[in-house]
Amino acid sequence: MAATRSAAISAATIVALRGFRGRRLPPCLALPAREASGGGATSTSKKILPRSALRASASQAFTAGVPDEAVAEPLVEAEPVAELGKLACPICYYPLVSSLDQSAPSKSDSSLECPTCKKVYSDEDGYWDLTVAVGSTEYSESMPAATELFRTQLVSFLYERGWRQNFIWGGFPGLEREFEMAKTYLKPTTGGIIVDASCGSGLFSRLFVTSEIYSLVVALDFSENMLKQCKEFIKQENISDERLALVRADISRLPFVNGSIDVVHAGAALHCWPSPACAVAEISRVLRPGGIFVASTFVADVLPPVVPLLRIGRSYIGQLTGNNTFLSEAELEDLCKACGLVDFTFVRNGFYIIFSATKTN
Helix, strand or coil, rough: CCCCCCCCCCCCHHHHHHCCEEEEECCCCCCCCCCCCCEECCCCCCCCCCCCHHHHHHHHHHHHCHHHHHHHHCCCCCCCCHHHHHHHHCCCCCCCECCCCCCCCCCCCCCCEECCCCCCEEECCCCEECCCCCCCCCCCCCHHHHHHCCHHHHHHHHHHHHHHHHHHCCCCCCCCHHHHHHHHHHHHCEEEEEEEECCCCHHHHHHHHCCCCEEEEEEEEEHHHHHHHHEEEHCCCCCCCEEEEEEEECCECEEEECEEEEEEEEEECCCCCHHHHHHHHHHHHEEEEEEEEEEECCCCCHHHHHHHHHHHHHHHHHHHHCCCCCHHHHHHHHHHHHHHHHEEEEEEEEEEEEEEECCCC
């Protein structure tokens, strides 16, 4: 499944995590205020942009001719609507607009357009397809075996019906505890925008929506069938999609404006990414200063003496499957640091690790 700041853990959480070993860094600093392009401090990312404000900020970015202009959008009070103004063309990273009136997009739009390359992206089967090659009729691209496996109908159907539950044998603590552990890292960003990267059938995305701790949840995955399953579960569980957007995208080419996302969460996903380096670099690009990347994955450095052998074998396994299971704890921290993500903190249990890192200012 290809397709993401540390906080002090409370006493109650520490009790819940008894048996896990880990380390923690000092509590996070308060979120910095963002400045409007015309100058002057504004409120934090807990506020949502209305359609009119999005239209104005998008217009400024297009006039200036520089995609990064969209990063410094003014934030003002608005009705609680899904903020699609952060969606960007995966080819040139300019903010997408409504294909009908060239204004900022809303959930009522059926298609979005890039104002520079003029490519149109449609909302089909209940999700936005924002992959680079969408719309191609002749071109096809082979993907790693691990990626293609999770695109199948069978695995997508089984993912929440037994597949994901088996991760407990690798040290994963179960969905509810995983969610609570993730939330301990996410407290400084409540009210903002979270991207649940490689969301699968949306088991965490739905929890983020029902918890109402974020203004917008973007359930993002590369698998069409996983997103269809997510949509199906949403209907079955009568979950409102007012604060939810389903997006198909490549984790190595995220369709978001630079510095526009508060949190990227990736549960049990990083080991399936074809290139963790490219993915983490993209996550760093879309996170705002002070934004948080929280992820859980498998690691295989439980027995330190075998790490050199694992690193040798990993290249061959990766070539065959596209799977990067054998990243070590130290490698994860080093990768985050290389991509501008600092304050790495984690909790370990067997082959399971959950970690967070913060985008530098």
